[in-house]
Amino acid sequence: MSDPAPSTGTDNSPITLDRFSQILDKLYEAALNAEGWEDCLEHIRDELHGNYVSLIVRTVTAEDAGLIVSVSKDRRTLEQYTPNLNVSPFTGVQPDRLVTTADVISDAEWRASDYYRDWCAPHGVYHVMAADIGTREGEVYGFRVTRSEDEPPFSAADKDLGRRLIPHIKRALNLHLAMHQDRKVLSLYSRAMAQLLVGVVVLDRDCNVIESNQAAQSILDKHDGLRIAGNQLEATYANDNRKLQRMIKDALHHDGTQQKVGLTEALSVGRPSGQLAWGVVVQSISPDEWTEGKQRPAVAVFVRDSESKSQPPVKLAQQLFQLTPAETMLAIQLANGMSLEEAAEALNIRRNTARAHLRSIFSKTGVRRQMELVRIFLNSVAWLGTKD
Known part of the structure; x- marks a missing residue:
């Protein structure tokens, strides 16, 4: 037999x-969108007849301004800074x-506490x-969840509802953190690819473009050998x-479930500008049994701009190779x-x-030829520090 539904409110x-x-x-x-927390807390506040409901994400420290997401009965904004939070009971x-308050502190101690006097009482808590x-x-x-002194204390049914919500809030927070972490990692991957001048265009099963990174967009905006027409590459x-479309279709028909790796093919795409051809790699994306529909990622197209000149942060390159600013600028030009x-x-x-700078660079980096210098400079992590 299921538990009876808890009663709530006055x-x-x-x-x-x-x-x-x-x-x-x-x-x-x-959990999916942080902007939804206020709406969620408002529903909880309304159900429990509270004057405030808050989620303390981070407490205030000397280094951090903290973050409190809160809603109130009269729509007042609860200030982020909560004094004496560290001495809260x-x-x-x-x-x-x-x-509840009665579970952790007596009424007399509560009223005499700095936390109640300095923050709770002024807010009607x-x-x-x-x-x-x-x-x-x-x-x-x-x-x-809080109420004013004029309201009744939280009942057993109120607490029962709160206890039932805690596991769900915990799961939602875990889901939010996991998704936020995944987005951060994907953002870092995307930035690294862009800084290495690798464009990525993702296609669905109908060959429609569903996503492209910053480097790819920059390449496509040139209209120089590659373009998006009718939402297709x-x-x-x-x-x-003809070769590109054939490679995309081959990747689409490749059954990734039968092999551990997807089909990968490469192509050199000519540019009307006469500049060095784009290097293009097409790779199938193995199907995900949990993902259905036409918008499922099916093919990834990687585009490399071999001719573009990047400028890594001078300070970072200096730190890596112990060069002077003038030597670093020369090394960057040579690497380009x-x-x-x-x-x-x-x-x-x-x-x-x-020539004097180059001799000094050779001495500090341990190389003897200009081509070796270019190789170690291009292979260094300095290029990953490129600003967007």
Whole structure:
């Protein structure tokens, strides 16, 4: 037999399954989008008849301004800075345990505390229901529901509802953290690919473009050998385009479930500008049994701009090779394909000065030839520090 639905609020009316489902719906929406937390907390505040409901994401420290997501009955904004939060009677409570003021402190001690006098009383906070929620990543989030002294204390049914919500809030926070971490990692991958001048275009099963990174967009914006037409990737020259479309179709028909790796093919795509051809690699993306529909990623097209000249941060290159600023600027020009004479002219220095810098660079890097210098410079992590 299932447990009876807990009653909530001052009228002791039981929460309906529909209302509980609405809270959970808002909660898991918030897990996907951080902007949804306020709406979720508002639903909880309304159900528990609180004057505030807050989620303490980070407490204030000397290095961090902290973050508190809160909603209130009268729509007032709760200030981020909460003095004496470290001396709150709810700090240090066992994770995932729901408590009320009466569970952790006597009424006299509560009224005499700095935390109540300096922060709670001015905000009309007297009754508090609280839990510190621990996540898989070791983070601890504070969940607080409050009422004024004029309102009744939280009932057994209120606390029952709170306890039922805690596991869901915990799962939503874990989901939010996992997704946020994945997005951060994907963002770092995308930035690294862009800084290495590798464009990535992702196609679905109908060959439509569903995503492209910054480097790819920069290449496509040139309209120089590759373009997007009708939401599909095409090469300018007919012969190149036939080969590209054939490679994409082969990748689409490749059954990635039968082999551990997808089909990969390469192509050189000519550019009307006469500049060095684009290097293009087409790779199939193995199907994901959990992902259906036409928008499923099916093919990845990688495009490399071999001729583009990048500028790594001078300071970072200096740190890596212990060069002077002048030596670093010369090394960057050489790595971008200039001769020593061309680099001297571009930097507006004399050829003898450039030769002296080059001898010093050879001595510091341990190389003996200019080609070796270019190789170690291009293979260094300095290029990953390129600003967007």
